[in-house]
Amino acid sequence: MSRRDGALDLLKWLALLSMVLDHLRYVGFSADWLYVPGRLAFPWFCLAMAANLARGGASASPWRYLGWLLLFSAVSEIPYRLFIPNPSTLNVMPTLVLGLLVARGWQAPTREARCLATVALLLAALFSSHLMFGFFGVLLPLVMLLLFRRSLYLALLPGLVCVAANQWRVLYGAAWLGDGVALWGLVACLIAPWLGRVLLRQAGRLHPVPMRRWAYGLYPGHFLVLLVVRQIAA
Template structure:
């Protein structure tokens, strides 16, 4: 049996915390600045997937992981739509599903795998406006995987992909006008992969609670909990 990677578990917990902080903005509090740490969540989840692929190889485990993501993509959609006001995209898990499929198939040099990767990219291109973080969000796990065991300076590549995945006109326009939250949000997107890679390399002695299969349920559940908090605070 392989030894549990505590740094990877820590990265997942920090990604979850970043996501919850980001979603606190929809509870009703005046905490727009939480948008900045919230930009770390998606790239860190993508980095966690890339780390699993890089360390475990193209195994059956990644296909089980894909199956769990598909299941909770469906389970999470109703809580997501109940909590997020007027959502314009699906919840984040379909983006992660396609991203994992592209990255996983990249590591399997067979015609069938490359065909699946091409199909996933085609779907991402056709339905980019319906996917959270769009086409570039689907590319982010692969971009992170390509630099996983290379120089930390190369983490700029997935950082740029992450900035492109956050290509909302409002965000770019606000940053152009000098809005501090928007500017720091873009900075967070750019450096998030580098910060995550640094954590994985330096926090090997940390051993938090392992994040196992039960953790998939935290995504839909956290929407319901925050929805209850909003109803109470209203």
């Protein structure tokens, strides 16, 4: 792109804010309701990835984009495990790495890209329980990309994939029993892709601080900051 997309930068900032709000639940405050805005973070990061691919940002230098994700997948794992008590999965970056490979495999007509996408799908299927958001989380960037320039109504389809990626059985069971947080969490998962698409269409005139490569460090960095806050509040 010749011009910086302000709406895309805004989407990334809001996704980061949603993630931080979600992780505030682990600082020690009684704030389970933060789970609801936290459901927006992952689908908005996936939508930002799909937007980069659709507009040529990531496809122009796919190895560099993949390299940064791989680097911070490794860098983020220790801060993630220090902050999240007894994590059952890896941090979210490996899910995004596999999701990028799958989406690129559909977008690029090369044998190399298709082979990498196949390997990524196999890894996602075999190690789904170790990936944050699991197999469906790996598929979400591709679904976002397939429907990126389609009708906004079709954005509800990625919403269903988002629900599946967010342990929908647990959410559905709790919502069925009348748990308000679970009910609103389901709603947030369903509408998150649609809300993100609306933002990308309507917020083009805004110009937030651009999220460049330095922003990758915000992911491991926010774990360390929140860890310090938890130690002070303890």
